[in-house]
Amino acid sequence: xxxxxxxxxxxxxxxxxxxxxxxxxxxxxxxxxxxxxxxxxxxxxxxxxxxxxxxxxxxxxxxxxxxxxxxxxxxxxxxxxxxxxxxxxxxxxxxxxxxxxxxxxxxxxxxxxxxxxxxxxxxxxxxxxxxxxxxxxxxxxxxxxxxxxxxxxxxxxxxxxxxxxxxxxxxxxxxxxxxxxxxxxxxxxxxxxxxxxxxxxxxxxxxxxxxxxxxxxxxxxxxxxxxxxxxxxxxxxxxxxxxxxxxxxxxxxxxxxxxxxxxxxxxxxxxxxxxxxxxxxxxxxxxxxxxxxxxxxxxxxxxxxxxxxxxxxxxxxxxxxxxxxxxxxxxxxxxxxxxxxxxxxxxxxxxxxxxxxxxxxxxxxxxxxxxxxxxxxxxxxxxxxxxxxxxxxxxxxxxxxxxxxxxxxxxxxxxxxxxxxxxxxxxxxxxxxxxxxxxxxxxxxxxxxxxxxxxxxxxxxxxxxxxxxxxxxxxxxxxxxxxxxxxxxxxxxxxxxxxxxxxxxxxxxxxxxxxxxxxxxxxxxxxxxxxxxxxxxxxxxxxxxxxxxxxxxxxxxxxxxxxxxxxxxxxxxxxxxxxxxxxxxxxxxxxxxxxxxxxxxxxxxxxxxxxxxxxxxxxxxxxxxxxxxxxxxxxxxxxxxxxxxxxxxxxxxxxxxxxxxxxxxxxxxxxxxxxxxxxxxxxxxxxxxxxxxxxxxxxxxxxxxxxxxxxxxxxxxxxxxxxxxxxxxxxxxxxxxxxxxxxxxxxxxxxxxxxx
Amino acid sequence: xxxxxxxxxxxxxxxxxxxxxxxxxxxxxxxxxxxxxxxxxxxxxxxxxxxxxxxxxxxxxxxxxxxxxxxxxxxxxxxxxxxxxxxxxxxxxxxxxxxxxxxxxxxxxxxxxxxxxxxxxxxxxxxxxxxxxxxxxxxxxxxxxxxxxxxxxxxxxxxxxxxxxxxxxxxxxxxxxxxxxxxxxxxxxxxxxxxxxxxxxxxxxxxxxxxxxxxxxxxxxxxxxxxxxxxxxxxxxxxxxxx
Numbered sequence: 001x002x003x004x005x006x007x008x009x010x011x012x013x014x015x016x017x018x019x020x021x022x023x024x025x026x027x028x029x030x031x032x033x034x035x036x037x038x039x040x041x042x043x044x045x046x047x048x049x050x051x052x053x054x055x056x057x058x059x060x061x062x063x064x065x066x067x068x069x070x071x072x073x074x075x076x077x078x079x080x081x082x083x084x085x086x087x088x089x090x091x092x093x094x095x096x097x098x099x100x101x102x103x104x105x106x107x108x109x110x111x112x113x114x115x116x117x118x119x120x121x122x123x124x125x126x127x128x129x130x131x132x133x134x135x136x137x138x139x140x141x142x143x144x145x146x147x148x149x150x151x152x153x154x155x156x157x158x159x160x161x162x163x164x165x166x167x168x169x170x171x172x173x174x175x176x177x178x179x180x181x182x183x184x185x186x187x188x189x190x191x192x193x194x195x196x197x198x199x200x201x202x203x204x205x206x207x208x209x210x211x212x213x214x215x216x217x218x219x220x221x222x223x224x225x226x227x228x229x230x231x232x233x234x235x236x237x238x239x240x241x242x243x244x245x246x247x248x249x250x251x252x253x254x255x256x257x258x259x260x261x262x263x264x265x266x267x268x269x270x271x272x273x274x275x276x277x278x279x280x281x282x283x284x285x286x287x288x289x290x291x292x293x294x295x296x297x298x299x300x301x302x303x304x305x306x307x308x309x310x311x312x313x314x315x316x317x318x319x320x321x322x323x324x325x326x327x328x329x330x331x332x333x334x335x336x337x338x339x340x341x342x343x344x345x346x347x348x349x350x351x352x353x354x355x356x357x358x359x360x361x362x363x364x365x366x367x368x369x370x371x372x373x374x375x376x377x378x379x380x381x382x383x384x385x386x387x388x389x390x391x392x393x394x395x396x397x398x399x400x401x402x403x404x405x406x407x408x409x410x411x412x413x414x415x416x417x418x419x420x421x422x423x424x425x426x427x428x429x430x431x432x433x434x435x436x437x438x439x440x441x442x443x444x445x446x447x448x449x450x451x452x453x454x455x456x457x458x459x460x461x462x463x464x465x466x467x468x469x470x471x472x473x474x475x476x477x478x479x480x481x482x483x484x485x486x487x488x489x490x491x492x493x494x495x496x497x498x499x500x501x502x503x504x505x506x507x508x509x510x511x512x513x514x515x516x517x518x519x520x521x522x523x524x525x526x527x528x529x530x531x532x533x534x535x536x537x538x539x540x541x542x543x544x545x546x547x548x549x550x551x552x553x554x555x556x557x558x559x560x561x562x563x564x565x566x567x568x569x570x571x572x573x574x575x576x577x578x579x580x581x582x583x584x585x586x587x588x589x590x591x592x593x594x595x596x597x598x599x600x601x602x603x604x605x606x607x608x609x610x611x612x613x614x615x616x617x618x619x620x621x622x623x624x625x626x627x628x629x630x631x632x633x634x635x636x637x638x639x640x641x642x643x644x645x646x647x648x649x650x651x652x653x654x655x656x657x658x659x660x661x662x663x664x665x666x667x668x669x670x671x672x673x674x675x676x677x678x679x680x681x682x683x684x685x686x687x688x689x690x691x692x693x694x695x696x697x698x699x700x701x702x703x704x705x706x707x708x709x710x711x712x713x714x715x716x717x718x719x720x721x722x723x724x725x726x727x728x729x730x731x732x733x734x735x736x737x738x739x740x741x742x743x744x745x746x747x748x749x750x751x752x753x754x755x756x
Numbered sequence: 757x758x759x760x761x762x763x764x765x766x767x768x769x770x771x772x773x774x775x776x777x778x779x780x781x782x783x784x785x786x787x788x789x790x791x792x793x794x795x796x797x798x799x800x801x802x803x804x805x806x807x808x809x810x811x812x813x814x815x816x817x818x819x820x821x822x823x824x825x826x827x828x829x830x831x832x833x834x835x836x837x838x839x840x841x842x843x844x845x846x847x848x849x850x851x852x853x854x855x856x857x858x859x860x861x862x863x864x865x866x867x868x869x870x871x872x873x874x875x876x877x878x879x880x881x882x883x884x885x886x887x888x889x890x891x892x893x894x895x896x897x898x899x900x901x902x903x904x905x906x907x908x909x910x911x912x913x914x915x916x917x918x919x920x921x922x923x924x925x926x927x928x929x930x931x932x933x934x935x936x937x938x939x940x941x942x943x944x945x946x947x948x949x950x951x952x953x954x955x956x957x958x959x960x961x962x963x964x965x966x967x968x969x970x971x972x973x974x975x976x977x978x979x980x981x982x983x984x985x986x987x988x989x990x991x992x993x994x995x996x997x998x999x
Binding site: 001004005008009012292293295296297298299300301302303304305306384385386389 | 798801803804805823824827828829830831832834836838840842843844845846847851854855856858859860866905
């Protein structure tokens with residue numbers, strides 16, 4: 001009996017049934033997709049980290065290394081399971097050519113290394129440890145797409161004159177659990193021991209390579225990496241370079257590929273809410289229409305449970321169909337979306353666990369929607385048989401339908417807008433200020449030179465005399481121990497110089513202007529437990545000097561743990577220096593950059609830097625934006641056509657009466673078209689407004705987790721005001737036309753036949 | 757006693773109404789519009805909660821039951837015929853008739869129930885309409901289908917609210933004849949009607965005015981050929997009561 005009731009009901013309400021299944025399918029698909037991708041990414045990062053033996057704590061060090069001191073430290077600390085020293089031959093980017101393409105523009109620290117002895121293995125695309133033969137090199141997998149590389153091409157290390165001195169054959173691509181993400185500032189190329197030594201000798205001879213060390217520790221389960229880091233720093237061990245912890249590496253990996261999942265998750269929540277709203281509303285309409293039938297059933301003795309079963313069974317069927325379609329679509333879309341993750345982390349083929357997870361996500365989405373169905377049915381349960389039998393059907397104005405169109409349009413506008421804004425913000429050169437980098441045009445890194453300070457001074461003098469340069473700033477980075485309240489010391493990487501010329505975004509306070517002021521990155525301030533105005537003692541020149549914390553800024557570079565001071569003790573060795581430059585409008589940037597490129601000095605266009613760092617994320621975000629735009633347009637179209645159709649059905653009597661009085665179908669369609677388009681336009685307007693406000697807050701909250709605090713959207717108004725309305729209106733206008741097409745089929749005589 | 761109503765009150769509509777109905781009795785409730793006839797009927801059927809008083813169906817006190825228990829009672833022991841012939845628009849005539857039976861007895865096969873429904877349809881002269889939609893039959897046929905539906909679970913009592921109110925004269929006569937047949941077979945009928953010709957076929961008539969029983973007329977079982985005399989007697993009685 002229930003089967004027949006459902007079958008007949010679906011036959012008579014095809015549009016409503018299709019819409020219900022559509023909403024259930026889309027909600028299930030998005031949630032399942034977000035869950036599958038998240039679990040895939042988390043699992044892949046985890047399993048790559050495990051297979052590669054990713055270190056829990058890693059200290060980079062450029063300079064003389066006291067290996068025995070590190071060994072003593074490791075022995076003295078029980079939490080150390082294993083430790084090792086990895087050599088990293090940092091190469092001058094301008095001397096590297098990959099498959100015929102120069103890496104001069106690269107903002108990464110590219111270097112050679114050999115396979116780890118005990119852990120931190122570099123893996124090939126099958127997640128095996130590759131055997132590298134002499135003359136061969138394994139290239140980071142993230143460079144394959146970036147430089148369009150293929151196995152069999154060559155990597156050439158040239159001399160200053162551009163001559164091809166050392167040539168290595170690209171034998172494969174490797175996954176680096178530590179540095180896979182473009183957000184990691186270094187990239188390792190794997191060579192054999194012989195080639196490493198040869199390049200090292202060659203690099204020393206031509207001043208194009210500098211050996212650095214990665215001091216790596218594997219800790220026992222449950223060990224606190226931050227405490228371990230503090231203990232390492234307190235011992236005064238080699239620490240001329242950033243320290244990176246396991247969780248931070250996970251975070252960087254998750255950030256580059258998690259953005260698309262975040263967008264999908266956000267999308268699934270909004271679509272779920274839209275589905276609940278629309279299905280709840282459709283059911284309320286049906287219950288209002290079927291009130292007398294419900295009353296009759298109650299009078300016959302079919303209790304609330306029975307009535308619930310009759311109506312609920314239909315939605316169970318819808319959710320089954322929608323869930324199956326959604327699950328199928330999720331698995332279809334999963335493959336292209338996880339392509340990058342698969343390449344970077346080597347995601348394992350999902351077995352039954354993936355299927356179960358997908359099913360669970362679908363079940364969750366369906367259960368949430370069915371809750372709204374239950375809610376709508378509950379209203380009917382409260383009615384007595386008599387109330388239901390004899391209540392007069394309310395004449396509704398249709399305001400709710402217009403409101404629903406407006407609300408859904410606004411929500412869909414937000415969904416198109418937020419990923420677009422996020423994309424334009426992340427791709428904007430100004431975004432670097434959230435990364436702890438000054439908003440300049442060009443960045444010059446001096447890291448390779450033997451005498452960094454001298455080279456920096458020489459370049460600064462050149463800039464001073466250069467008429468094409470409008471402004472420049474020289475910032476030197478030194479490592480200074482900071483004394484904590486309990487007497488312990490922690491090494492701080494302090495950038496000194498006039499940070500105010502190309503300021504970074506400060507969350508609190510301001511950048512240092514006097515010699516006794518220091519600004520800290522948000523992560524450092526949190527770890528040191530200091531706020532703006534607090535004193536901080538730094539050990540410079542062998543003595544403690546008290547500084548005042550004048551500001552806290554966002555930074556996601558160098559592990560997020562940096563500091564900026566106007567001046568510290570100049571005797572401490574400079575680890576690296578950065579020169580920010582802004583050119584006059586008349587200057588030709590490319591030419592100028594070529595002129596300044598020299599051994600040990602990387603000259604980078606900041607726009608390229610952003611592209612390099614966020615390239616992977618932006619690619620994923622572009623994909624997510626497109627998906628969001630297509631789905632939003634589709635949802636807008638379905639909801640608009642549905643509610644316009646319901647509106648026309650509700651007004652059937654009036655439309656018929658107006659026709660009887662002499663209105664033409666065209667006249668009436670024009671009226672309803674205007675009525676339908678108004679909430680769409682209002683929705684687009686409201687969506688643009690709320691999307692820019694709430695979207696910024698939401699993204700800001702997420703970016704804060706990753707260290708980029710005080711986030712603000714970079715809004716490309718000309719794009720937003722044209723593209724977003726075009727997508728939504730492009731879907732809504734044909735939908736309104738389709739929704740009111742029924743007006744043409746309503747006969748003038750219907751009103752006389754009492755078909756109200 | 758089949759039905760006992762004791763001091764039934766409902767807000768300002770019914771005031772301490774009491775009456776009894778014997779097994780197999782056909783009782784009509786008459787009265788002017790707004791006198792509380794339908795309210796009395798629906799309260800007696802347990803579809804609404806009174807503000808005072810008690811109702812028993814045989815030994816079961818309806819007023820003391822929960823909503824679900826009352827629903828179960830209606831399903832198994834009561835039958836309903838409405839003036840508006842309410843039926844499910846999504847089901848054909850046969851399925852509508854089967855609906856309460858399927859719900860009441862899940863163990864019985866649908867074939868068995870269908871056979872019973874078809875037998876009832878034949879009895880009420882609507883055989884052949886099984887597959888028709890409810891919009892494809894006449895008012896009289898639809899009301900007879902409603903009677904079939906009400907009889908599917910073999911109720912002890914049938915409640916009928918103006919069962920002929922929406923029908924033309926000949927259809928009304930057909931429906932009334934069927935109700936009499938059902939009553940003769942032993943089912944008690946409590947009926948609300950405006951129509952004197954319908955009421956005079958009942959064993960007894962209660963006259964309700966302003967929510968109070970103002971008169972009672974015992975007519976006894978209808979004997980063929982006495983309809984006219986009964987109608988005249990009822991008309992006289994109603995005139996005395998100010999109808």
